[in-house]
Amino acid sequence: MATAVERFDEKARRAFERIGRTEVYVGELLRHPVYTRFLHWMVALFFFLALFTGFGVYLPWLFRWFMPIFGGGPLAREMHPWFGVGFVVFFGLQTLNWLKPMAWTKADTNWMRNIKEVVTSEGKLEPPDTGFFNAGQKAQFWEIVVGCVVYLITGIILWAGAPTFGRWAVAISYVLHDISALIMLGGIFIHIYLSTIGEPGTFQAMTRGSVSEAWAWTFHPAWYKEATGRDPQQAYEQALRERKD
Numbered sequence: 001m002a003t004a005v006e007r008f009d010e011k012a013r014r015a016f017e018r019i020g021r022t023e024v025y026v027g028e029l030l031r032h033p034v035y036t037r038f039l040h041w042m043v044a045l046f047f048f049l050a051l052f053t054g055f056g057v058y059l060p061w062l063f064r065w066f067m068p069i070f071g072g073g074p075l076a077r078e079m080h081p082w083f084g085v086g087f088v089v090f091f092g093l094q095t096l097n098w099l100k101p102m103a104w105t106k107a108d109t110n111w112m113r114n115i116k117e118v119v120t121s122e123g124k125l126e127p128p129d130t131g132f133f134n135a136g137q138k139a140q141f142w143e144i145v146v147g148c149v150v151y152l153i154t155g156i157i158l159w160a161g162a163p164t165f166g167r168w169a170v171a172i173s174y175v176l177h178d179i180s181a182l183i184m185l186g187g188i189f190i191h192i193y194l195s196t197i198g199e200p201g202t203f204q205a206m207t208r209g210s211v212s213e214a215w216a217w218t219f220h221p222a223w224y225k226e227a228t229g230r231d232p233q234q235a236y237e238q239a240l241r242e243r244k245d
């Protein structure tokens with residue numbers, strides 16, 4: 001029986017399919033439906049708005065030059081928590097949407113154990129049991145979930161300020177808020193690199209919503225097998241043979 005989260009998600013997916021479109025051409029697989037893509041780009045938008053206004057608030061002497069974009073420093077300070085709320089709300093919805101594919105499995109623990117081999121094995125397929133998301137993607141996802149909880153708690157304390165929560169709570173919140181932002185920012189640089197030039201063919205998963213079969217059997221072989229019923233290693237070897245002919 002479907003849970004309340006699954007029912008909510010299914011409804012949202014159906015509603016968004018009526019608004020947007022996902023074309024899956026021959027030789028491609030559906031990766032992310034419209035609802036997932038909408039949430040992802042809203043998360044990214046609010047993340048960068050919160051990040052840039054946050055820079056202006058915490059390091060005004062360094063980032064004063066771009067504060068006019070937000071109507072000046074004081075307005076950026078006012079808007080920053082609201083952008084943060086937008087980020088947390090959209091990521092919260094994405095968390096519900098991705099609860100299932102982001103669940104940690106034994107294959108992920110093995111992936112992490114062999115991370116050096118996986119990362120340096122250029123040109124070869126990912127381990128055969130790598131599913132819809134790999135362990136690196138899942139680890140980053142759960143780091144962002146924890147980061148959102150930290151932002152929410154410390155953000156509320158900083159928003160209300162010392163009169164409500166006391167000076168100690170505000171001081172500690174500043175430190176945790178900034179550490180969380182720095183960790184997430186570092187991760188996002190890696191994420192953007194891997195999603196674009198690092199692993200070619202990935203970006204279209206979040207624009208058009210589809211990926212090539214070759215991309216699927218290379219980076220997510222177990223998902224390829226599940227989606228097509230075909231063996232990823234055989235598909236890869238056949239493609240190599242066809243290229244040579």
Ligand code: HEM
Pocket residue numbers: 031040043044045047048133137138140141144188191192195196202203204205206
């Ligand atoms: C311009 C910036 C960004 C680009 C180009 C980008 C691109 C992508 C792409 C192509 C995927 C699909 C990967 C796949 O299907 O395997 C993806 C997934 C994802 N994105 Fe982004 N993204 C950006 C910003 C962000 C931001 C700011 C966040 C959150 C703070 C974020 C969080 C995620 C998460 C959690 C996933 C799923 C797991 C993963 O693939 O790592 N993204 N992104």
